[in-house]
Amino acid sequence: xxxxxxxxxxxxxxxxxxxxxxxxxxxxxxxxxxxxxxxxxxxxxxxxxxxxxxxxxxxxxxxxxxxxxxxxxxxxxxxxxxxxxxxxxxxxxxxxxxxxxxxxxxxxxxxxxxxxxxxxxxxxxxxxxxxxxxxxxxxxxxxxxxxxxxxxxxxxxxxxxxxxxxxxxxxxxxxxxxxxxxxxxxxxxxxxxxxxxxxxxxxxxxxxxxxxxxxxxxxxxxxxxxxxxxxxxxxxxxxxxxxxxxxxxxxxxxxxxxxxxxxxxxxxxxxxxxxxxxxxxxxxxxxxxxxxxxxxxxxxxxxxxxxxxxxxxxxxxxxxxxxxxxxxxxxxxxxxxxxxxxxxxxxxxxxxxxxxxxxxxxxxxxxxxxxxxxxxxxxxxxxxxxxxxxxxxxxxxxxxxxxxxxxxxxxxxxxxxxxxxxxxxxxxxxxxxxxxxxxxxxxxxxxxxxxxxxxxxxxxxxxxxxxxxxxxxxxxxxxxxxxxxxxxxxxxxxxxxxxxxxxxxxxxxxxxxxxxxxxxxxxxxxxxxxxxxxxxxxxxxxxxxxxxxxxxxxxxxxxxxxxxxxxxxxxxxxxxxxxxxxxxxxxxxxxxxxxxxxxxxxxxxxxxxxxxxxxxxxxxxxxxxxxxxxxxxxxxxxxxxxxxxxxxxxxxxxxxxxxxxxxxxxxxxxxxxxxxxxxxxxxxxxxxxxxxxxxxxxxxxxxxxxxxxxxxxxxxxxxxxxxxxxxxxxxxxxxxxxxxxxxxxxxxxxxxxxxxxxxxxxxxxxxxxxxxxxxxxxxxxxxxxxxxxxxxxxxxxxxxxxxxxxxxxxxxxxxxxxxxxxxxxxxxxxxxxxxxxxxxxxxx
Amino acid sequence: xxxxxxxxxxxxxxxxxxxxxxxxxxxxxxxxxxxxxxxxxxxxxxxxxxxxxxxxxxxxxxxxxxxxxxxxxxxxxxxxxxxxxxxxxxxxxxxxxxxxxxxxxxxxxxxxxxxxxxxxxxxxxxxxx
Ligand code: SRM
Ligand SMILES: Cc1cc2nc3c(=O)[nH]c(=O)nc-3n(C[C@H](O)[C@H](O)[C@H](O)COP(=O)(O)OP(=O)(O)OC[C@H]3O[C@@H](n4cnc5c(N)ncnc54)[C@H](O)[C@@H]3O)c2cc1C
Ligand code: SF4
Ligand code: FES
Numbered sequence: 001x002x003x004x005x006x007x008x009x010x011x012x013x014x015x016x017x018x019x020x021x022x023x024x025x026x027x028x029x030x031x032x033x034x035x036x037x038x039x040x041x042x043x044x045x046x047x048x049x050x051x052x053x054x055x056x057x058x059x060x061x062x063x064x065x066x067x068x069x070x071x072x073x074x075x076x077x078x079x080x081x082x083x084x085x086x087x088x089x090x091x092x093x094x095x096x097x098x099x100x101x102x103x104x105x106x107x108x109x110x111x112x113x114x115x116x117x118x119x120x121x122x123x124x125x126x127x128x129x130x131x132x133x134x135x136x137x138x139x140x141x142x143x144x145x146x147x148x149x150x151x152x153x154x155x156x157x158x159x160x161x162x163x164x165x166x167x168x169x170x171x172x173x174x175x176x177x178x179x180x181x182x183x184x185x186x187x188x189x190x191x192x193x194x195x196x197x198x199x200x201x202x203x204x205x206x207x208x209x210x211x212x213x214x215x216x217x218x219x220x221x222x223x224x225x226x227x228x229x230x231x232x233x234x235x236x237x238x239x240x241x242x243x244x245x246x247x248x249x250x251x252x253x254x255x256x257x258x259x260x261x262x263x264x265x266x267x268x269x270x271x272x273x274x275x276x277x278x279x280x281x282x283x284x285x286x287x288x289x290x291x292x293x294x295x296x297x298x299x300x301x302x303x304x305x306x307x308x309x310x311x312x313x314x315x316x317x318x319x320x321x322x323x324x325x326x327x328x329x330x331x332x333x334x335x336x337x338x339x340x341x342x343x344x345x346x347x348x349x350x351x352x353x354x355x356x357x358x359x360x361x362x363x364x365x366x367x368x369x370x371x372x373x374x375x376x377x378x379x380x381x382x383x384x385x386x387x388x389x390x391x392x393x394x395x396x397x398x399x400x401x402x403x404x405x406x407x408x409x410x411x412x413x414x415x416x417x418x419x420x421x422x423x424x425x426x427x428x429x430x431x432x433x434x435x436x437x438x439x440x441x442x443x444x445x446x447x448x449x450x451x452x453x454x455x456x457x458x459x460x461x462x463x464x465x466x467x468x469x470x471x472x473x474x475x476x477x478x479x480x481x482x483x484x485x486x487x488x489x490x491x492x493x494x495x496x497x498x499x500x501x502x503x504x505x506x507x508x509x510x511x512x513x514x515x516x517x518x519x520x521x522x523x524x525x526x527x528x529x530x531x532x533x534x535x536x537x538x539x540x541x542x543x544x545x546x547x548x549x550x551x552x553x554x555x556x557x558x559x560x561x562x563x564x565x566x567x568x569x570x571x572x573x574x575x576x577x578x579x580x581x582x583x584x585x586x587x588x589x590x591x592x593x594x595x596x597x598x599x600x601x602x603x604x605x606x607x608x609x610x611x612x613x614x615x616x617x618x619x620x621x622x623x624x625x626x627x628x629x630x631x632x633x634x635x636x637x638x639x640x641x642x643x644x645x646x647x648x649x650x651x652x653x654x655x656x657x658x659x660x661x662x663x664x665x666x667x668x669x670x671x672x673x674x675x676x677x678x679x680x681x682x683x684x685x686x687x688x689x690x691x692x693x694x695x696x697x698x699x700x701x702x703x704x705x706x707x708x709x710x711x712x713x714x715x716x717x718x719x720x721x722x723x724x725x726x727x728x729x730x731x732x733x734x735x736x737x738x739x740x741x742x743x744x745x746x747x748x749x750x751x752x753x754x755x756x757x758x759x760x761x762x763x764x765x766x767x768x769x770x771x772x773x774x775x776x777x778x779x780x781x782x783x784x785x786x787x788x789x790x791x792x793x794x795x796x797x798x799x800x801x802x803x804x805x806x807x808x809x810x811x812x813x814x815x816x817x818x819x820x821x822x823x824x825x826x827x828x829x830x831x832x833x834x835x836x837x838x839x840x841x842x843x844x
Numbered sequence: 845x846x847x848x849x850x851x852x853x854x855x856x857x858x859x860x861x862x863x864x865x866x867x868x869x870x871x872x873x874x875x876x877x878x879x880x881x882x883x884x885x886x887x888x889x890x891x892x893x894x895x896x897x898x899x900x901x902x903x904x905x906x907x908x909x910x911x912x913x914x915x916x917x918x919x920x921x922x923x924x925x926x927x928x929x930x931x932x933x934x935x936x937x938x939x940x941x942x943x944x945x946x947x948x949x950x951x952x953x954x955x956x957x958x959x960x961x962x963x964x965x966x967x968x969x970x971x972x973x
Contacts (some may be wrong), residue, residue, distance in 0.1 A: 043949075046951045048908070049951070056910070056911070056912060057909070057910070058909070058912070060909065061910070061952050062950075062951065063951065063953075064951055065942075066945075066953055067944075067953060069954060176931075259899075360879075393868035447924065447925075448925055451925070451947070457949075457950045487924075487925075488923070509896070518923070518926065519923070520921075520922070520923030520928070521922070521923065521934065522920070522923060522924065522931070523920040523922050523931035526922075543881045544871075544872050545872060547871060547872070547873075547874060548871060548872055548873045548874030548920070548921060549920075550920075551920065551933070552915070552918045552919065552920075553934030555874075555918065556918070560918075560933055560934065562911060562913065562917070562934070563913050564911075564913035564914055564915045564934075597853055611918075642884045694910040706965065807871065810877065811876075811878050811879045811889075812865045812869050812870065812876045812877065812878045812892065813863065813864050813869075813878050813879055814878075815877045816879070818877075818889070818914050820889075820914055821914075835912065835966075
């Protein structure tokens, strides 16, 4: 084709790749013959989330390139072969390998390099920068033999690097030349608070420190000497002292560059040569370099449009940022330092909770110019919108940062006040109007909205606001805030329970066909329906039609561990176990080399069994008299007991005996969430019954019953429900209480949260259970009797049924175990090998 | 019996079909792991998913890119916006079975493989090298 254009892109970083995408999906797609120079050993990856490399996201997972993308679009990528020269007269680019590539349009997307201050000793071993995957690999290797690390630079990136060092287990220092942290984005007050918070996490902050030399240390590898005479010793030094544009190629071919670096571009991202473009961190627009990815993406779109003959313009970018640094929210908007003439400030400080909020407004107090938030950045989205859209401030602007109490809403605030043109997502340039249109066209869940508009899928900073726009729009469209369990059923869990019970529905498929929406299910409705079916009919969870509905723990009747193996918890009712059984358990654990630990629930957990080992192990456990402990299920877990009056000199009743009775009565009951019980033999309460879903404490005259306690994330003290009960009444109340909970709770709602949402509270619950105010008492007891009567040890059934045993094969076409499961020994037992151990040559 | 072929995005090279198992060996509306051995000495773990009792079968990599455990075949089969996906059993991220895209994190995509169901057998395609 004679109107083909040869496009050459130098640099395959975030912005370079975005450009390739924009070009490939734009109007010039058919005409462009594209070659991309990629200096790094791999194609573009997500530098913004680079630090996640340390928390296990490998290079593949960081990749920005869909597999097959370059092939599909015929883009030639020269991996590991950097461009070394540009000849603008001949219109060619020379690669290091010698290849000569001709171009019609050239795009420079060379990014920037980390600035390393020319301190003597800066080039010693174990001194690093933080920019590429290779940098991080080197840092991780060095950290293996190090105890102390120091980061030079207390800006945004420096603090992120410090967090990474800390997570690698190093004692960490941050050294900053300026008198405060994040001097560019945050003012003095915010910086002081940030420092306090970061120091409280164990990172030592040294501000106002000018490093003069790095030399041999006495106790550590390096000593850093500062101008004021102070010094610290460290094993690793990480420079994060700013970035410099990579403009050497441009300089060499005489393109205009800025005084302090950066390739000069116009509003269409053209350099001083109209056939050469520059985008991303190497480009200088309006005298500024933009060190963030969103403006770079915008430039990429503009350049791709220009090459296709369009006229889009780059008009600058907002440099506001919001991030979480070591768990501390920090945000900075616009003129954070309040430098505009006549600017006025409002500041709110809460020393107790570590909050600092400041807004900068214009002289008339009408427009927001900037803001700084530390400790709580929830208001970021709203404040940013005020600034970006020049919205009129409320009469008392300080209301924007003062704590809101008693739910009083702010005047004129909220997404409803935003104009349609307001940009909500700056990464993907999505406006409020576009979001509203997408909602109107049917994207009525957050997931759908993100998928079709891409809003919220970049840095994620706008997610809250996107959610607010969604809710506001749904409300406008007259859609109530939805209580449906998920997109597949227009019902709550409670409604589904009734439909199953009343219509005698026995399978997910049947429920879906009769009462579902569309077809199929998901990981929300499937396990919820599986649990309802089990509560009602108690069929085996691995029956053909039920197996695929179960969460992995229920599907494999074990608890999934981080490396894909399972743990095994046999029932040890009441925590009572004979020496023989204890020995048998030990022998099985030894035979299969399982990690063995006493749980917090008075039983024993055996870890590290591979899927295909589970049936064999259980066969042996069953032979030794054990049964499943349902540690994997939303089901009755444990009934904890204290030793009681059999042995204890204070005990007033047989708590172990009652615990055993209760545990065997309710074992196998599946419920909206897990259930934990305890029985104590006297008021000293050694079994901690008042922190359980059902707790029983012996009294001189019978048993006191407590309900709806919780340990865990949000502990709740149980309520005293009834006193001095004799055994039969006690059991009847528990039957009714449990079944009423199973009927009415939401999915994954423990009894404590269920209780708190129950209208009428304790009195109502007592009326239903004790006085039978709803007239359902007998029914509840019957339903419970059916569950108790249909109990089977799930493992016993599973190992004796060949079809169910098949579910535990490692592979459908092979019996070889997964050889990527690797253990190492620690304290005489196995544990999963860590990522770095796997990389260091253990079989992978 | 009709042959149903599910083609993954971006695969247009010549394919060689490797027989994996019988259609009836696959569990109902769920996943299972399998080994893919093209015969060049390499072995890969894949996960196969069968939609209910149909001949619609998908193949994706078995490795969960977030936890690095080989477990995707043990995740729950989900439908999101009319498309089949699997929820990782470890940390619950969702991957589309059609193209491997992670719904929670666009930058992550796992490999998908073409599947052919013919005469009650399931075969997975690998690019001819
Ligand atoms: C093994 C054990 C820790 C231990 O080594 O001691 C444990 C291990 C897990 N707990 Fe626990 N919890 C264990 C006792 C507890 C206790 C103590 C107790 O039961 O007396 C509590 C607080 C009491 C409570 O639940 O009210 C407890 C509160 C939690 C919670 C928070 C529940 C809540 O309502 O806030 C979770 C998360 C959840 O369920 O959503 C959890 C979840 C988990 C999970 C399932 C996390 C997971 O998804 O992998 C762990 C399973 C590991 C495994 O493979 O077995 N675990 N967990 C204990 C098993 C007890 C048993 O014999 O079955
Ligand atoms: C740890 C870290 C965290 C960050 N966090 C954020 C954040 O939260 N938010 C945000 O907005 N930004 C963040 N950034 C900044 C963001 O990553 C950059 O703005 C973005 O990567 C710029 O893209 P770019 O393509 O211009 O440069 P780069 O991504 O650096 O790409 C340039 C590429 O060009 C290559 N190259 C250079 N010269 C040549 C040559 N001659 N031949 C061939 N190839 C060449 C380089 O090797 C490089 O791969 C972060 C950066 C880092 C390092
Ligand atoms: S406390 Fe957390 S880490 Fe420990 S076992 Fe329980 S869930 Fe797992
Ligand atoms: S602003 Fe970054 S994802 Fe929306």
